[in-house]
Amino acid sequence: MIFAAGKGTRMQPLTDTRPKALVEVAGRPLIEHALDQVAGPGPLVVNTHHRAAQLESHLAGRPGVATLREEVLLETGGGLRNALPLLGTGPVLTMNADAVWTGPRARDTLLAHWRPEAMDGLLLMVPRSRALGQAGGSFALGGDGRLVRDREGLVYTGAGIVKTEGLAAFPDTVFSLRELWFAMLAEGRLSGCVHPGHWADVGTPDGIALAEAMLGQTA
Helix, strand or coil: CEECCCCCHHHCCHHHCCCHHHCEECCEEHHHHHHHHHCCCCCEEEEECCCHHHHHHHHCCCCCEEEEECCCCCHHHHHHHHHHHHHCCCCEEEEECCEEECCCCHHHHHHHHCCCCCCCEEEEEECHHHEECCCCCCEEECCCCEEEECCCCEEEEEEEEECCHHHHHCCCCCCCHHHHHHHHHHCCCEEEEECCCCEEECCCHHHHHHHHHHHHHHC
């Protein structure tokens, strides 16, 4: 699932006339950069909200890609649970639509490290030295690959794999996927792996130039 339903407030004024996922970096909309990272077998859902019709039109006719409009924003946890009828009951690869990458595809790295017998969630991290536009960390990796909270640690890239059974436990319609991660953390079932390339957060207009410079330097 690609999360693309945000209002894009931090990306204004560019999002005054388009959804953030259609803002271009290096001549391509952000949604195309995200699709590059996750494309593969199985269903793929993109949620929409702000100027939804534009993104739905852009993705219309893509084989295996469905859009799901949220009339009320559900955040990432609520959005994922809302999409389960289209995604099925198995683990889901999730991806934010506001980043640009170099190096191996996020899908490939995550699947290479995914061990469903030992984990309920797997988050793709990147060292702060290879994360552009994002200064703070969020997690650190233990020796066994399990994650622990650490503001000085690795940066979360917005990509991961989660088992979805735990979503049923949340009573609210609107909630963050972080709530599911914290439940997994408490049980020692949230793991991490490191993206070998570079990663740029494109949540603001300033992030566009950073991302394009990164792509130019590492092409």
